[in-house]
Amino acid sequence: MEHFVECLGASGEVGRSAFLLQSDKRIMNDYGIKVFDESGLPKYPVHSQIKPEVMILSHGHLDHCGSLPLLYRDSKIQWYGTPPTKDIADILWQDSMKIMGEDIPYEPTHYRKALRQWKPMLYGQTMQIGETQVKTYDAGHIAGSAMVEYDFKDKIFLYTGDFKGEDTYMQKAAKPVKDVDVLMIESTYAKKEHPKRMETEYNFMDEVEMTVEEGGTVLLPAFALGRTQELISIIREHNSEIPVYVDGMGRAITDVYLKYPQYIRDINKFRKDVRSVRMIRSNDDRRNATREPSIIITSAGMMNGGPVLTYLMNLNPKSKIMFTGYCVEGTNGWKLQKHGFVTIDEQDMKVDLPVRYYDFSAHAGRSDILNFIKSANPQKIILVHGDKTQEFAKELVEDFGFDAVAPMIGDRVPIF
């Protein structure tokens, strides 16, 4: 039998990760959605002739889990994910149905079916799927994020999912994995080095403190999953006084993080930090939050919806908007950073406040990716989840002597 990976998304792009591994079993790795596409419409994994027999979810971000309920329209395969991943996916699916309504091609029945078919997967534990042994490692990206290793006929295939190669407050760095035969690796920042973390933290906090001292509000549009929790911890690491408010879906995700202490690097610090911030629960809370100089952490991270837009309208002139995550072209966050306006209800609105960007990415930077590859020392590298995969493949082949490919969507990459 031929063994291969079929790339159904996130190939030559970021978004809608979906990779079907054919060993003796047909194993779907992730089944995500691309929420923001140039077409203006969400994108789903492309259709495959092959029906998966089982599914493994690396982590709870929508670009990895967002289309999973689609698999439950006409089948009911089991899927595996760590316990936090399952809780996170549950929250994000519900939110997607609420926001996208009829535009999302699955219904509450598929969502409920999907939840019932979940089986827990734990770091370090080996599972047997047919003749294929599956083992997962902490990917250091968000709570519950996993790298998935397949051992089939004594060959090792490793899918990194999204990973981070350095410690954050929330997660421990992913450990290098040795002796991999085929490595399928995310390459979001393969061509970009992140600035030094501590330096970024200090610069960020200087600007935050200055803004608040001068009587302004610091508005932090933040991804609900991972970034909101990390920002709470960064701020409290450096300053225990400034009032911090947390709004949007980040509250529910924070509860998931607290529910699974073994998935957080320093749960005692995080518990203490969370106790010191104020969770916004009503419109009155919202109004009060902008009345005193403070920090407001709220979704959506790219400002396409969520309470962040309400706050934006109520900031005093001494305030600042500080981004800490990537904004896709065309989103409000991108427009605000590039052109100083946002679009609300089809109206363009100019924003006359300083806008900043600090890189607190949860993805491995260029040297982390290179170090990971060198340690794994694979026979073959499959580059996914990046928009410069072709360039990076060329570099790995010509400058580092690896066999590397950058598949496009729909491609089948033979393995072993």
Ligand SMILES: [Zn+2]
């Ligand atoms: Zn992710």
Ligand SMILES: [Zn+2]
């Ligand atoms: Zn991703």
